[in-house]
Amino acid sequence: MKKRTLLWLILALGIFGGGAWMAKEANLFLSPRAKQLAYLKEHEDEMANFIKSRNPKVESVQFDWDSMEVGQIGNGTPQGGGYMLTFKGRINNLKESSFTLGFPLDNNRHALPNLERISEMQPIRIYRDGGWYYYD
Structure with a gap:
């Protein structure tokens, strides 16, 4: 009887421990914001190439990365324009330089960004002589 209980205990720990490990690997324990941030960091080179192409x-x-925000955008209709x-x-x-990138999120503030829909919300600018100028 003790061997059977011990076997079930080991089996249960293996199943639940393995399940927890897989959930951690699949980012199931991360907040939606953390998932979005992790996704963006995975694709940092692609976004950098987009800016370099400008x-x-x-x-x-x-x-x-700390400046990341998700906000609702309006389009003049009651249902709004999404996020x-x-x-x-x-x-x-x-x-002294600055730019802003944006990704529309298809009416779901927790969706992962689509890299094909990246947009330059604020072009590359340089602050000098008391004002912001486009980088040329």
């Missing part, structure tokens, strides 16, 4: 003078891109995930960044390690 201006030949861009050599490096630095993203400000937009945005975050900011800099170029060429210049503190």
Whole structure:
């Protein structure tokens, strides 16, 4: 009887422990925001290439992951325009530079961003002489 109980205990620990490990690997325990952030970080190179394609003078891109926001966008209808995930960044390690990227989220604030729908919400700009100027 003790062997049978011990066998069931080992089997249960193996099943539940393995299930918890798989859930952790599949990011099931992460918040929607953390899942979105992890997805964006996995595709950082693709987003950097998008910014680099905007201006030949861009050599490096630095993203400000803490600036990530998901907000509702309006389009003048009662149901609204859906949700937009945005975050900011800099170029060429210049503190005075700025840009903003955006991803529409298809009426679900917890959806993962679609890299094919990336947009430059605020173009690359440089702060100098007391004002913001487009990077040229």
